[in-house]
Amino acid sequence: MNLFDLKDPKVIKQMNLKELQLLASEIRSFLLLNIPKTGGHLSSNLGVVELTIALHFVFDSPVDQIIFDVGHQAYTHKILTGRASLFATLRQMDGLSGFINYQESIHDQWESGHAGTAISAMTGILMANYQQSKPTSVVALVGDAGISNGTSFEALNFLGSQKQYKGIIVLNDNEMSISKNVGSFSNLFAKIRNAKWYQGTKKTLGKITPRFLDRFIFQTKRAVKSFFQKANIFEDLGYMYLGPVDGHNLSKLIAALKRAKKAKKSVVLHVVTEKGKGHEKAEIDDVGVFHGISKPKEKIESMISWSKAIVMILDELQQKYKINVIMPAMTVGAEFVEFAQKYPGQFVDVGIAEGHAAVFAASLAKQKERVFLPLYATFAQRAFDQILNDIARPNLPVVIGIDRAGLVGEDGSTHQGIYDVSMFNLMPNIKIASPKSMQEAANIIYQAFTKSEGPVVIRYPKGQILEEKLTFEENNYEWRVLKEGNHLVVLGYGSMMDKVVAKMNAEKMNGAVVYTTWIKPIDEMMLHKVLKDNNRVVVYEEQVSAGSLYPQILDFMAKHNYHNKIINIAVPNQIIEHGKYLDIIKRLNLDVNSIIEKIKEFSRQ
Numbered sequence: 099m100n101l102f103d104l105k106d107p108k109v110i111k112q113m114n115l116k117e118l119q120l121l122a123s124e125i126r127s128f129l130l131l132n133i134p135k136t137g138g139h140l141s142s143n144l145g146v147v148e149l150t151i152a153l154h155f156v157f158d159s160p161v162d163q164i165i166f167d168v169g170h171q172a173y174t175h176k177i178l179t180g181r182a183s184l185f186a187t188l189r190q191m192d193g194l195s196g197f198i199n200y201q202e203s204i205h206d207q208w209e210s211g212h213a214g215t216a217i218s219a220m221t222g223i224l225m226a227n228y229q230q231s232k233p234t235s236v237v238a239l240v241g242d243a244g245i246s247n248g249t250s251f252e253a254l255n256f257l258g259s260q261k262q263y264k265g266i267i268v269l270n271d272n273e274m275s276i277s278k279n280v281g282s283f284s285n286l287f288a289k290i291r292n293a294k295w296y297q298g299t300k301k302t303l304g305k306i307t308p309r310f311l312d313r314f315i316f317q318t319k320r321a322v323k324s325f326f327q328k329a330n331i332f333e334d335l336g337y338m339y340l341g342p343v344d345g346h347n348l349s350k351l352i353a354a355l356k357r358a359k360k361a362k363k364s365v366v367l368h369v370v371t372e373k374g375k376g377h378e379k380a381e382i383d384d385v386g387v388f389h390g391i392s393k394p395k396e397k398i399e400s401m402i403s404w405s406k407a408i409v410m411i412l413d414e415l416q417q418k419y420k421i422n423v424i425m426p427a428m429t430v431g432a433e434f435v436e437f438a439q440k441y442p443g444q445f446v447d448v449g450i451a452e453g454h455a456a457v458f459a460a461s462l463a464k465q466k467e468r469v470f471l472p473l474y475a476t477f478a479q480r481a482f483d484q485i486l487n488d489i490a491r492p493n494l495p496v497v498i499g500i501d502r503a504g505l506v507g508e509d510g511s512t513h514q515g516i517y518d519v520s521m522f523n524l525m526p527n528i529k530i531a532s533p534k535s536m537q538e539a540a541n542i543i544y545q546a547f548t549k550s551e552g553p554v555v556i557r558y559p560k561g562q563i564l565e566e567k568l569t570f571e572e573n574n575y576e577w578r579v580l581k582e583g584n585h586l587v588v589l590g591y592g593s594m595m596d597k598v599v600a601k602m603n604a605e606k607m608n609g610a611v612v613y614t615t616w617i618k619p620i621d622e623m624m625l626h627k628v629l630k631d632n633n634r635v636v637v638y639e640e641q642v643s644a645g646s647l648y649p650q651i652l653d654f655m656a657k658h659n660y661h662n663k664i665i666n667i668a669v670p671n672q673i674i675e676h677g678k679y680l681d682i683i684k685r686l687n688l689d690v691n692s693i694i695e696k697i698k699e700f701s702r703q
Contacts, residue, residue, distance in 0.1 A: 099121065099124070101124060101125065101128055101177055101182040102182050102183045104177060104178060104179075104180060104182060105180040106179070106180065107154040107159055107178045107205070108158070110151065110154060110155055110178065111155060113155075115349055118151055118155065118348050119348055121151060122147050122148050122151055122348065125147050125151075125174055125177055126144060126147050126376040128177065128182065128185075129143055129144060129147075129173060129174075130144070130377060132185045132186070132188070133173075133188070135186070136185070136187075136189055136190065137188075137189060137508060138173070138188055138189055138196050138508075139170040139171065139196065140374065140377065141373045141374035141377070142170060142171040142241075142272075142373060143170075143171055143172075143173040143174060144373070144374050144375050144376050144377055145171070145272050145345070145371040145372055145373040145375050146174060146270060146345070146371060147174050147375070147376075148345060148347070148348050148351060149239070149268070149270065149345050149351060149369055149371060150172075150174035150175050150178065151174065151348065152351035152355055153237060153239070153355065154175075154178050155352055156352055156356055156359060157235055157237060157355070159179070159205045160204045160205050160207065161234050162235040162236070162237065163207045163223055163234065163235075163236045163237070164205070164207060164239065165207050165208040165216045165219055165220055165236070165238045165239065166198055166208065166216065166239050167210070167213055167214065167215065167217075167238065167239060167241060167244045168197070168210060168211065168212065168213045168241070168244060169198035169208075169209065169210060169211060170197055171239075171241070171270075172197070172198055172206075175205070176194065176202075176203075179203050179205040179206075180203070181194060181202065181203065189507075189508035189509070189510075189676050189677075190508070190676070190677055190678060190681075191675075191676070191677030191678060191681040191682070191685070192677070193676075193677075195510055195675075195676055196508060196509060196510065196676060197209070197210075197211050197509075197510060197512065198210070209512075211476070211509065211511075211512025212476070212477065212480060212512060213243065213244035213450045214244050214247025214248070214249040214250045214450060215249055216238040216239065216240050216244070216250075217238050217240060217245075217249075217250050217253035217254060217257060217265075218249055218250075218252070218253040219238070220236050220237075220238040220253075220257070220265045220267075221253055221256060221257050221260070221263070221265070223236050224236055224257075224260075224263040224264070224265050225263065228263060235266060235359055236265050236266065237265075237266045237267075237268060238265065238266070238267050238268065240267060240268070240269055240270065241269075241270050242269060242270065242271040242272065242273065243427065243449060245267075245269060246449050246451070247449075247450045247451060248451060248453060248454065254267075254332075254335055258332075258335035258336035258337055258364065259336060260364075261336075261363070263364065264361070264362065264363060264364050264365075265364045265365075266358045266359070266364070267337070267364070267365065267366045267367070268358075268369055269341075269366055269367065269369060270369055270371055271342065271368060271369060271370050271371065272345075272371045272373040273373070332366040336363070336364070337364050337365060337366045338358075338361050338363055338364070338365045338366070339365075339366050339368065340354055340357060340358060340365060340366070340367045341354065341366075341367055341368030341369060341370075342368045342369070342370045343367065343368065343369050343370065344369075344370060345369040345370050345372070346371065346372065346375060351369065354367055354369075355367065400564055401562040401563065401564060401565065402536075402562060402563060402565045403433065403560075403562055403563070404501070404558040404559055404560070404561060404562070404563050405432050405433040405501055405558075406433045407536045407539060407558075407563050407565070408432075408472075408499055408501075408539065408543075408556075408558060409432075409433050409434055409436075409437050410565075410568075411536070411539060411540045411568065412437065412470060412543070413437060414540070414568055414570075415543065415544065415547065415570070416441060416444070419468055419547060419548075420444060420467075420468060421444060421468045421469070421470055421547065422445075422446070422462055422467055422468065422469045422470070423437065423438075423441075423444060423445045423446070423470045423471075423472065424446055424448060424455045424458050424459045424462070424469060424470075424471050425438075425445065425446065425447045425448065425455070426447075426448055426449065426450060426451055426452045426454075426455040426473065427447060427448070427449050427450045427451075428472065428473075428474060428477075428501070429447050431474070431501075432472050432474075432499075432501050434472070446458070452473060452477050452478070452480040452481040453480060453481045454484075455473075455481065456471065456481040456484035456488060456489060456496075457484050457488050459471040459489070459496045460488040460489045460492075460494050460496060462496075463489075463494040463495050464492070464494055468495075468497075468547050469496050469497070470496075470497045470498075470499060470543075471496055471497070471498045471499065472498075472499040472501060473498065473499065473500060473501065474500075474501050474502045474513075475500050475501065475502050475503045475504075475506075475515025475516075475517070475518045476512065476513045476514065476515055478498070478500055478518055478521070479517060479518075479521065482521060485498070485522075485525065485553075486525050489528075489553050490525040490526055490527050490528050490553055491526065491527075493526075493527040493551065493552040494552070494553060495547075495550055495551060495552055495553065495554075496553045496554075497543060497546045497547060497550075497553070497554050497556065498553060498554070498555045498556070499556055499557075499558070500515070500518050500555055500558070501558060501560075502515045502559070502560045503515045503518060503532070503557035503558055503559050504516065504559045504560070504592060504640040504641070505669065505674065505679060505682055505683065506679070507560075507676070507677060507678055507679040507682060508676050508677065508678065509676065510674075510675055510676030511673045511674060511675050511676070514674045516640070516641050516642050516669045516674065517641075517642060518557060518641075519557070519617055519639070519641045519645070519646045519647070520641070520642060520644050520645030521645075522555050522618070523617070523618055523645045523646065523650070527552040527553060528552070528553045528554070528555055528618065529546075529550065529552070529553070529554045529555065529575075529616065529618055529619060530554075530555045530557065530616070530617040530618040531554065531555065531556050531557070531573075531615055531616050531617070532556075532557050532558075532591040532592060532614075532615065532617060533556065533558065533615060534591075534595070534596075534613050534615065535563065535564065535566065536563050536564065536565060536566045536568070537566045537568060537569070538573070538615060539556060539558065540568045540570055541570065541571055541572065541573040542554070542556050542573050542615075543556060544570040544571070544572070545572045545573050545574075549572060559592065559593060559640075560679075561593055573615070573616075575616045575619055575621060576621055576624070577589075577613060577614050577615055577616065577621040577624045578612065578613045578615060579610065579611070579612055579613075580596075580599050580611040580613050581599045581602060581603070581609070581610055581611040582610055583602075583607075583608050583609040583610035583611070584608055584609070584610070584631075584633075585608060585609065585633060585634065585701070586608070586609035586610070586633055586634045586635075586636065586701055587609065587611070587612060587628045587633045587634070587635055587636070588602075588609065588612070588636045588637075588638060588697065589612050589614050589628070589635060589636070589637050589638070589647070590612075590613070590614060590637060590639060590667075591613060591614045591615065591617065591638075591647070592638075592639070594640065594688070594690065594693070595611065595613050595638070597690040598611060598638070598690060598693055598694070599611050601690050601691075602694065602697075605694070607694075607697070607698075609697070609701070610628075610633075612624065612628065614647060617646070617647050618650070620647070620650055620651070622654070625654055626658070629655065629658075629660045629662050630660075632662060633662060634662060634663045634664070634700060634701065635651070635662050635663070635664040635665075636664075636665055636666075636696070636697055636700060637651060637664065637666040637667070637668075638666075638667045638668070639666070639667075639668045639669070640668075640669060640683075641668060641669055642668060642669050642670070642671045643666050643668035643669075643671070644671055646668065648668065651664070652664070663700075663703070665696070665700055667688065667696055669688065670686065674686070
């Protein structure tokens, strides 16, 4: 069928098994053709094609509520709910979101870009449905990595004790998150998948059963399982456990989901899928390279990603100092794969558990070990309490790397790295740096590991940086003059500052530009120098201004009785949706041309 003609998932309820299998094949081909054109999450979506079709076949969305944990695996869901024609705009400005989006469809029931929230969200829906007497089904599709997140554990513990509610948790077990799964839950799922009872019943009973014996064989499997398998954690928590079920066998998926739907208590349905199914390289990818793909970009000679630069700095320092890296499930994205292989004793991936990672790092630092904690800016927010109470409060020397700082573009509102400065700025003892170059980053990290007595945050964007041969010396918390000038001074940090300097030079504009490497502590000596000559001041930040550098400068001015005219140019404190980086900054008037026009206008006032 023409996927563009799909407007309502009810259509597939009229299809027979053969037609559903053909639909799955067409959707997988559609994804393989379209995702490389726009970029997006590839492997996770290829792995849940049949599962998503089965969910919509058995349940009646949106009356029955289907919740996707994270949401980046919902592309088939988007196609079945009438959005195939929008895939050419995937992750682009004003186009189709790469995640669940409330504004796109009534079928999008839970909007989250961070793993581990689906079961908690389901409990809220279940309680509301119970109070409103709505006899509908609620299903949460959770990955095997997402279910090991702390929030998932809390929700599992709660829901298992609430006998008045009945929720269905579909555990999508593909042995992968973004990087390879770690932890006891992962090991538990592996034991269940590889158990003799599962393999035997899958190969024999599962193949020879006629439909009228299906129910009998199901009970037989349960008996076999209970004989050979030790106690199941989900059953111990109060759930009915079903599975494992082949996640690419539509007949068995539909049968299992129907059983889950008829159950009288909350259910965990364990589904085994193959991440990247249909894409040969993605199927054998046990690292996570094909988790998300981007449109091909031209490689600029001598340039490397900021993530790679930070890893190279740590590698150099590792030759002289033992540095431990505590990684919360971003080994591939943060480019630590080779580092992890080279220093297995100093690298630990704790999975999707940012709060645990922060406490782990704090404890290591308390035991006089050097520790680097890399976090995406958007995920650092999940460890707010642990960083504040367990790292900042006792002033422990953890070096926190904030990757993807600033606007990140296509991943959208849940992933924009525009709140970290405000978050860290309110914490006592923490120092915050935003280096301009690889060498400057090396100096900051070196100083943090050898001289600092407390936590240091080093933030770096998603883009590229010039690769440099490194030396190591102290940074001394100083700001740097990028351009000399009179009457007006632009203070700021981030990759935009070089463009501002180039544009001001090209237009022969008077005025100085100062790169504020350290956001906290501020360089008071330099700030006195800037303010004492009554210069006008422009503060630029690719951050929300609340709690950032700008209010610190205002406080400094008030304290020292300066009355300079001052403005700030920053990200507005609003939700920033997905789109290409250049499109976003232009819409927000944060591109270099808009900045220069604001500076000119301010100069004329």
